Amino acid sequence: MAVLLEYLYGRLSMTEEKGVKMDIAFWKNKANNEIDPDLFSTKAEDLAKEIFDQSSNKKNKPTQIRKFYDEVLRFSSMLKNKPDDFNNVLPYIKMLNAKVSYALGRDLVSYSFKDFIAGSLSQINDPKDFEVFANFFEAFMGFYKYYYVKTQRKSQGGAR
16 A cells, blocks of 8 residues: 555656666667667667566567567558658657556556556657667567577477
């Protein structure tokens, strides 16, 4: 009850309650268009491992995570066809926050995955930001699938 009251009065965020905080910056220097050199490697892998470690039979299933990635790919395709539509598409991109909150409410994703999406979306202000996010999500998905397949092989007693 005390935790709930602290949350309601703004003294505790949901991520602090769960002990996880995502702070991944896309840019080393945005003014010079310098992407963080570790973003698509070390940072994507660390995030994928952390979120995978929180998975269960119901939570953070690859198909659930893939649904969000597919949405990002859909937006990416829309923007490649009509780059000038970014300002019209941005509200729908940001609506991923509502969708991930819904998935969290149904216990389909973890707080860390929600924080990953929310933290990433908060950094998207122009088409370049979105492109970096889409590439980061792609790298994340590759590492996430790696950890998933690796675990499946162990549980099945060897390689397929």
